[in-house]
Amino acid sequence: MKLITAILKPFKLDEVKDALQGAGITGMTVSEASGFGRQKGHTEVYRGAEYTVDLVPKVRLEVLVDDADAANIVDVIVKAAGTGSIGDGKVWTTTVDQVVRVRTGERGPDAI
Amino acid sequence: MGTRERRSRSNERDLLISELFTSSGADSEKIAIAAVGSFGRGELSPGSDLDIVIIHTGSYSPAKLTEIVNAILYPLWDQKIKVDHSVRTRSEVREALGEDLKVAMGLLDIRLICGSADLVAEVQSTALSTWREDSDKYLPELEKTLEERYQRNGELAYLLEPDLKESRGGLRDITALRAMHISGALTLPMERISQAESILSTAREALHLVSGRDKDRLLFTEQDKVAAHLNYLDADALMSEVAQAARAVDYLMQMAWHQYHHKGRDGFGRFLKRVRSDVISPGISVSNREVVIDSTFDFDTDPVIGLRAAATAAQLGMRLSFNSLRRYADALDTGRGALPAPWPREAREYLISLIGAGPAMVEIFEALDQEEILFHWIPEWRGVRSLPQRNVLHRHTVDRHMVETAVSAAALTREVHRPDLLLFTALFHDIGKGTEEDHSIRGEGLIKPLAARIGFNESDIAIIQKLIRHHLLLSATATRRDLDDPATISGVSEHISDLGTLELLHALSIADGIATGRAAWSDWKASLVSDLVRRVKLAITDNTVTQQPELTPEQISRAAKGKLSVAIEDRGNIYAIEVIAPDKTGLLSIVSGVLNILRLDVRSARTKTINNVAVMEWIVLPDPNAPDLSQEMLVRELTRGFESEGKLAQRIQDRIDAYTQMPTIPFPAPIVETFLDAATDATIIEVRSHDRPALLFSIGDTVRKCNIDIRSAIVTTLGAEAIDTLYVTEIGGGALSIERADEVATRIEGSLK
Numbered sequence: 100m101k102l103i104t105a106i107l108k109p110f111k112l113d114e115v116k117d118a119l120q121g122a123g124i125t126g127m128t129v130s131e132a133s134g135f136g137r138q139k140g141h142t143e144v145y146r147g148a149e150y151t152v153d154l155v156p157k158v159r160l161e162v163l164v165d166d167a168d169a170a171n172i173v174d175v176i177v178k179a180a181g182t183g184s185i186g187d188g189k190v191w192t193t194t195v196d197q198v199v200r201v202r203t204g205e206r207g208p209d210a211i
Numbered sequence: 212m213g214t215r216e217r218r219s220r221s222n223e224r225d226l227l228i229s230e231l232f233t234s235s236g237a238d239s240e241k242i243a244i245a246a247v248g249s250f251g252r253g254e255l256s257p258g259s260d261l262d263i264v265i266i267h268t269g270s271y272s273p274a275k276l277t278e279i280v281n282a283i284l285y286p287l288w289d290q291k292i293k294v295d296h297s298v299r300t301r302s303e304v305r306e307a308l309g310e311d312l313k314v315a316m317g318l319l320d321i322r323l324i325c326g327s328a329d330l331v332a333e334v335q336s337t338a339l340s341t342w343r344e345d346s347d348k349y350l351p352e353l354e355k356t357l358e359e360r361y362q363r364n365g366e367l368a369y370l371l372e373p374d375l376k377e378s379r380g381g382l383r384d385i386t387a388l389r390a391m392h393i394s395g396a397l398t399l400p401m402e403r404i405s406q407a408e409s410i411l412s413t414a415r416e417a418l419h420l421v422s423g424r425d426k427d428r429l430l431f432t433e434q435d436k437v438a439a440h441l442n443y444l445d446a447d448a449l450m451s452e453v454a455q456a457a458r459a460v461d462y463l464m465q466m467a468w469h470q471y472h473h474k475g476r477d478g479f480g481r482f483l484k485r486v487r488s489d490v491i492s493p494g495i496s497v498s499n500r501e502v503v504i505d506s507t508f509d510f511d512t513d514p515v516i517g518l519r520a521a522a523t524a525a526q527l528g529m530r531l532s533f534n535s536l537r538r539y540a541d542a543l544d545t546g547r548g549a550l551p552a553p554w555p556r557e558a559r560e561y562l563i564s565l566i567g568a569g570p571a572m573v574e575i576f577e578a579l580d581q582e583e584i585l586f587h588w589i590p591e592w593r594g595v596r597s598l599p600q601r602n603v604l605h606r607h608t609v610d611r612h613m614v615e616t617a618v619s620a621a622a623l624t625r626e627v628h629r630p631d632l633l634l635f636t637a638l639f640h641d642i643g644k645g646t647e648e649d650h651s652i653r654g655e656g657l658i659k660p661l662a663a664r665i666g667f668n669e670s671d672i673a674i675i676q677k678l679i680r681h682h683l684l685l686s687a688t689a690t691r692r693d694l695d696d697p698a699t700i701s702g703v704s705e706h707i708s709d710l711g712t713l714e715l716l717h718a719l720s721i722a723d724g725i726a727t728g729r730a731a732w733s734d735w736k737a738s739l740v741s742d743l744v745r746r747v748k749l750a751i752t753d754n755t756v757t758q759q760p761e762l763t764p765e766q767i768s769r770a771a772k773g774k775l776s777v778a779i780e781d782r783g784n785i786y787a788i789e790v791i792a793p794d795k796t797g798l799l800s801i802v803s804g805v806l807n808i809l810r811l812d813v814r815s816a817r818t819k820t821i822n823n824v825a826v827m828e829w830i831v832l833p834d835p836n837a838p839d840l841s842q843e844m845l846v847r848e849l850t851r852g853f854e855s856e857g858k859l860a861q862r863i864q865d866r867i868d869a870y871t872q873m874p875t876i877p878f879p880a881p882i883v884e885t886f887l888d889a890a891t892d893a894t895i896i897e898v899r900s901h902d903r904p905a906l907l908f909s910i911g912d913t914v915r916k917c918n919i920d921i922r923s924a925i926v927t928t929l930g931a932e933a934i935d936t937l938y939v940t941e942i943g944g945g946a947l948s949i950e951r952a953d954e955v956a957t958r959i960e961g962s963l964k
Binding site: 110132186 | 689690691692693694695733735736738739742
């Protein structure tokens, strides 16, 4: 099993959610995040005052999938989240040892 | 469903217990069973516990007493009836009374079920007299337990899933109010909440029936079923009525505690047994830490007095006296003291002062609602009164959410150039809710006649409508659109094309978000919205600095004479005054100081100097104690002021000292901004501050001490907020250097602290 984590531009969340649902994903966790990568923060000057934007608001999306589906789901996210410009975000996968559905006690892929 | 059923349920239990008492072989001379709490009042819901106390003379042996008690209780337990019981002698009851608030309150509702009537009557008498004699011990303890309960259970009126018994404004509060009333320490109009008690008790009874459980929390999943069971139109109608009932209970509770804490305790009043009263203005005084409208006041002579009293109370951080509210409400109900349409300017200003008082306005607004005064002023408010918002984002009903938004907006008044429009729009931004129609669009339509009635001019109404129509625009765009896309920015600037409206919409979005709660607003979202606003600002080539006034040819001609002249136009409740005077350093502060001495409150002013002669237009609101103004009087006072600035300053200081003895509420710190390149040959200083007596005099005096000239000035007071824009130059002419501008700004800021 894999945990797919994606850092996205906030406005792309709805598109990514729709695309994931189209690919058969029914559950996901979404949280507010902020940070920067190669995009860095940026400085703007307005009416003589300088604004430094250190951390850029992002959305963090997490999806648990079976090993066999991981590559496809990553592709779905990347395709839906991309604008082609800097700051589009990142997607990565991590191996998950065990998953338990709290309500039923199901374990492994059945719990996804 | 209702009182009769609850009474009948109670009677059935009485009968059962009486039968068990008889079959236990108990001697009805030596022992009695009494109901306490809600059972004592004969108000049993299906899930209510049976609270009973078994009182005995102490003449039974322990073994025999146990045998009797077991013979009564075991059959009840066997029938799965929940019983909360105690077994006590009369002296043990007295002991428990002194130690346990819960016991003391429960015994106030004691009622004989069976056995010795004398025993129960004696305990009842003891319980009542102890409660009354020791109310100074019990009531503070009760207040503490209420606060703890509120912390645990929240406010009934505003929770999505409230506890009908334990939440603030719930049934347990009604029991507490009854106990406070019985104590004799205060007198409460309990009849005000009889309907509320019936609504809450019936809702609780229905909840027990439809859920089959004894829980009092009205869960989301049960609301539709309870509404259907009680024949409400839908769950919203049920929750609205429940909220309204809880608000009535809470209002009486607030009134009760105020009465308990302050009545006759003001200053020496507690020793002299005479209420101390400080007159604030004609018809209005402060007594027992309440703002009071004189009992003999004729409301027809001054229809604005209600708003004046409300604004005064809010700005002092006090409440409005219940009796004054009641009298004023009665007057309005009988057609006396109605506000004209459109409202006079001072009525609008008082409304803005009330809204702008921050947290202090909540209690006053609630009182105006409970007394239905609000609906005489703003009938549109009834459409959103206690209107529930059954979604996870909101934590308040629509009306309370708008009040909370206004509270948040009051902290943002320094961020905008039109605090009045921000506060007004914050209070009414969701006025369009309550139908299937898009509430922003509906609100845009509803607000137009409302704002016109309150006296805003057409251009202000257009801004208010735009703000209400687009109050979700920034939040929605910031989170759902690509901010790097120029089309996103132009999509916003297409609707909001000037900086003044943009800063208002930004502040409104923040206030709305904060009031909605953590589910809708976070630092994360705030940063997205700020980023969007910053980008839109860059796309707008406008500025918010007030432009210098233009003089009419007539004014230029009068100025050419170079002499002091005064013209006064009486516009009903306000005066428009033109002062033409040879320019001199400190002229603005002297004239504003003289107006202050004459008890004329400056609402706006525009001044401009031409050929060393200043032309000043003042709009002033006379204090109710102001002398009758005449041209001669004003010329005389101005001449005195020019001749002796020191004496004028001292007289003003005396007035300021008198005002500073009154309490005040917290407000945002003043902001002084300088603009170096926004005017030709002058530097612009913009001061945004909470209004206070002689504010303009202080600013003008500081400018004079900085040795600079005021070339022109635009002074605006909006409710309790003031925005003063000064075009200043060095004495010999020319704009200030950056260092000088900074120095002046710092000194003005210092003078306002």
